[in-house]
Every structure is written in structure tokens, then in C-alpha cells.
Amino acid sequence: MTRTRKPGISRRSTLALMGAGAVTFAAPWVARAEAKTIKIGMPTILSGRVAQLGTSSRNAVMLEVEKVNAAGGLAGRQIEMVIRDSKGQPQEAARIARELVNTDGCEMLLDGEASSGSFAVHEVARDLGVLCIHTCSEASSLTADPKQHIPNAFRCVRQGIHDSIVGAGYAAGIAKTKGLKKWATCSPDYAYGRDTTGEFVLYLKKFAPDVEVISESWPKLFQPDYTEVVTKILQAKPQALYSCLWGGDLTSYIDQANIYALFTQMEVFAVNMADYTALTVVKNLPKGIHSGDRYIKTFPATPENAAWGDAYKAKYNEYPTNWSWQNATAVMFLNEAVKKANSTDGKKVAEVLTGLTIKCPFGADGTVTMRADDRTLVGYAIGWGTTIPQEPYVPDVKAGDWKTIFELEAEWKKSKGYT
């Protein structure tokens, strides 16, 4: 190769580069803050396809943290959130979680990771013994599986198994009334999609034994074109369709299925429809889609919940998501637990958190509980309703019964060998 000009990097530039490298390594030590504030670390997904959910998690956390700080902080210590983007990669989530604790001096972790990332952060919590609250992962095994149990990790998230039980109960009622016997399913082809659909069908058949699944479709996650799935379902001519597609996949699916007038030919049950991220994005939201509640400011129909949704909207100019209320609840739990423990010591806070019930705008009866035996959230508002194309989108949500959820969840745990 011939060179057209002399090498461009001077000795001075080289020194500048080396200086930049030194700053990179020194930054963590420089960044150590005074002990008066309490740092809480949060790895979450701020880029890529689910960035909107990660951002909504951060927004909700900041909304609550501002309230706690205005009221004097955690045991007199102002909270400083350190929030970093994991890009949805588990190895990055683990690295960032370790860095937040080991280098940035975070004393607690809010784990805003989904799926595999949450399991990676869970292992960091196991290794470092730091107090960790998972705020986004709905995978039931994260807390149901006893192999995952550690005294310092909690989950403040709704669960797939709870949604399936409530959804199947609701769907079975409609199936009996309207005589819906032939069902089809269409869910994303990965663990969440397969598990949630399997559990829904299991309980649907339990509540309505006449039901028969005549067609199953498993589109790939993030699939752009659903034509073949839609035509396959139409050809099977089911009376009802269940889907746990979510986010952009669900909205793409609805937009494409609308072209084939699918929603006029069968009853559709889409567990993840009633989230503002989906409701406000679909071009022509069909009337009468049955959906589980994700986050709707009208359910639970309490002034506290409506006020929280409005406050969020006023601050961020968009509605909260399902991840938002979960993250907000986690901060509420921390605040209450620290008050009760009168300490910010992770171990003491964890002891108080175990089995703690707090007042919460998102509770089915105005309270939510961190169940003691598996350190997971129960008692949150959960229900199903039907959509209309404008606000409030899901005007009448029928609440699920937590007693039934507990009974069937216990049976499910046994069947999985967890208890």
C-alpha cells in the first residue's frame, strides 16, 4: 500500500489518548460520593426494542424517589439513583450490577431487567449478598423455583402464572356464555410465550372442559410480518383466539390482522393489550378485544391510582407502562421497609421486607404484600376487561380473585416440583 500522507498522530495526541485512558480507570474512584446519600443502582434496558419500557421504569422510579427525598429520604439519607443501560444483554446486566455495587458504592439494587438479564442480576445478588428487588421480570420461575431463593432478593412484579389463572377464569366465563368451544392460540415462540399460553390453556380447560384448541401459531419474537399466521388462523375458523404477543409485536399483529377483518370473525383474548404502549400505538384499535390489565389508570378504580397515573402523565407527557407501576411499587416497599427497620442496612431491610404489606395505589384492596415464603409480590390489582377505541380504553375491568389464584398457584408449583 502506498502512503499519501505522513502518519497523523503526534506524540502530543498519543499522550492525550493515554491521559484519556487513565481518566477512564480513575473515574470510579473519583466518583465515590459522600456517605450521607444512599446510592441505589439500577441496571435496565434503555436501548433497543424494549427501551420504551426501560425508560418508563426509570421515570417511575424517579417520580417516587423524588417523593421519598422530599420527605427526608431513606432513614434521613437522600436517595441517589444510578441507572445504567444493559442493552438487554445478560452479561452486561451482570457486569453493570457488579460495577454499581463494587465501584459506585450502591447499597441496594433495583433490577430493571427482563427475562435472562434478571437471572444474571440474581446471580450477582447471590454472589455479593446485596439487597436486590427485581422490578420487571415476569418469569414465574425467578421466585417460584426454590433453587432461586436467596434471602436478599425479592420480586416486585406481576407473574405469568397469575395472569393465566385470572385470564382463564375470565375467558371460561365468556366461553360458556357464548358457546366458544373451538380456540386458536398465537403467541411468541420463546419461554414466556410457550409457558403463559400453556398455562392459560390448562386452566381454561379446567374451568371450561368443552374447550378444544384447534390451531396453534408460534410466530418468532420480533417477527415483522404476520400474514401467514393470520391466514392460518382464519382458515382454521376458531370461535376464539388467545394471544400473549406483547409490545410492538402485538400492535403489528393487530394492524395486520385488521386488514383481514380477523377481529370481527372471532373473540380475541390478548393478555397484554391493555397497556398504554399498545393501546395508543395501534392504528385502529378494534372494539371488544379482551385483555388483562397491564397498567390502566382506571383499574383499580381508586382516586390514588388515577392521581398516580395523572402525575406521571403530567411529568413525562406520556402514560405509564406495566413496568412503571412495578418499579414505583418497589420504591414504596423500600421506603416502608427502611422506616420499619429504622436502618438502611440491607440485611435488616430484607428481614422487614419479607412478608411486608404496604398501602399502594396498585393493590387489589389498596395494599400489596411481599409474600414471605417466596419473596414475591402478591395482592396487586389483576383483572380482565374489553377494549374500546378511545380513553379509558378498557372501561370495565373484572377483578380476579386472589383466593383462587393462591389455590391454583400452589397446585401449579407442586406440579412443577417446586414444593
Next chain:
Amino acid sequence: MTELQAGQGAQTMAPPRIDARPQRYRDVLVALVAFVVLALLPMMFGSKQLLDFVIRCAAYGLFATSLNLLVGYTGLISFGHGMFFGLGAYGFGLMMQKTGVAIPVAFVATLAMTFVVALVIGAICVRLKEIYFAFVTLAFQMLIHSTILSWQSLTGGDQGLRGGIPRPPFLGIDLSNHLHLYITSCALLVIGLYLMRQIAQSPFGYTLRMIRDNATRASFIGIDVWRAKLTIFVLAALFAATGGMIMALFVSGAYPEFAYWTISGEGIFINMLGGVTTFLGPMVGTVLLLILNDTVTRLTEYHGIVLGIVILFFAIGLRKGLMDFVVEWFAQRRGEGSG
């Protein structure tokens, strides 16, 4: 091939004749010094972040350098090398979770499994040239990734291997102790790099360069090109799997993302950053990428833009990797000095 083309190949080839022994001793010395320096780092700096950083460097460094054996030395642009990184992580993690064997046994067994898989995939892929080779390796990677996602009962699907990887102590080494894990990772990195260096500098390594420069000529002088390509494909897979095992130990799990095409993409990117014409180029690229990644994600969530600009700088500005640039720069300075 025309005679003219053959003549051109001969010009570019011409490997220098080297007495290998002194160089080998020098490599051993460099490896020992590198290991001692790395082992002393925790005593000099108390930073746990630094230990994490070096462990990740070991995982990605072995992976990227092994990829360079294919890309830089043999001219095989593999887009699917990440599958062996994932296989290493899953093989080791599953072995430790399901069988409870000693760590060295799981290590060797994982390498043996990778060997078999790489042999089968390599036997199919290395017959192909250029873009066809790249795409078929990518296809195999996606096949393995899909298998990991679908075989839920074994792999845990998209949730990965749950419950942590057990690490029973062996020979006084307890890998659940972070310092022990650090030292072990450093040892694996140094040994891995040393072995790859020996491969690159051996007559076999020069055969690979000849295949890269002119495969037809190589086969004309009696080299079994397919066998040589397959050998390096399998060897590179073994080092990539070792990187995967280090990563599995670091995160105490294995996740489908480890076998996704993005890992292969990162490997290619590291090679672009560091340069493919020097042996240590990928290692430098690894350090550079990880520093960039860790610093930029710390400072901004718009890291994509920053990393994109860096890629553009290397691709359009330097038109080569950092080590290529540095080596040329020094060569030129020396030339000017003596001139």
C-alpha cells in the same frame, strides 16, 4: 487460474525463514511476565471493577484472538464464531449443574464436545469460499441459538441456565472466590494466547497464511487445503469455547445471547478495532472495546452513536485496526530515524 495470477500469488507469499526456538523462548518469557503482572494487579489496585474488567477481557480476548486465527491468518471470515463461545458457556454450565463433576473434568469435557461439534460444522463450512462460508457459519450459529431457545427442558430457553453454576473447589482453587476466579481467568488467557501464538508462528501457521493469500497455489504444492482449514476452524473453536467458559463463570450462568450473532459481530468489530495483521491486535481491540463500552455506557445512554462514530473513525479514518496503525507508525519512524 492463469500463470499471471499464480505469479502474483508467489510475490505476496514469500514467508521469511525463521529459526523458531529463540522466538518460542521469548514468547514463554513474555507470557510469564504478562501473567505475573496480571496476578500482581489486585495487590497494586484494590478495585474489584478492575478484576471484573480483566476477567471479561480474558473471555472476549480469547474469543476475538481465536477469530483472528480464522479471519486474519486464514482468510476465513466467520460470522458464526460466537456459536462456540455459547457452546462453551452452555456445555460447561450444564456439565457443572447436571453432573456435579470436578471443574477440570467439565472443562475438558466441554472442549471435547466443542471439538466434535466444530469438526462436523467445519467439515461442511470450510469447503465454501468467502461470502458462502460467512453465511453458512452464520446459519449454523442461528441453528444453535434456536436450539438453545427451543430445548427448554435442558437449557432453560430464553431464561438461560438458572440457579447459578456450582463451583466445587479443586486443587486448592475455589472459583467462587473472586480472586481465584481472576487468577484462573488470567492463567487461561495467557496460556490460550501463548498456544495460539505458537500455532500462528508454526509452519502450520505459515501454511494458513499461504492459503489465505493463494489457496490454489497452496493446493498445487501439495497442501491439503481443506484439512488445514478444518484444523484451524476446530482449534479456533476450542479457544472460543474457553472464552465462553470464563464468561459462564463470571456471570454464573449461560444465556442464549452468548450464542447469538451479535457476539460474532462483536468479535469482528474487536478485530476491526485492534487490527488483524498483528497477533495481539484482537487483544488490544478487546481492551479498547471494553473500555469504550464501560466508559460510554457509564456516561450516556446514547452509546450506540458514540460506538458508531468510533467504528467510522477506524473504518474511514485509519482504514485499519489500532495495532496495524501503531506497528506501521513505529516502522515508519524507525525508517525515518535510520534514513
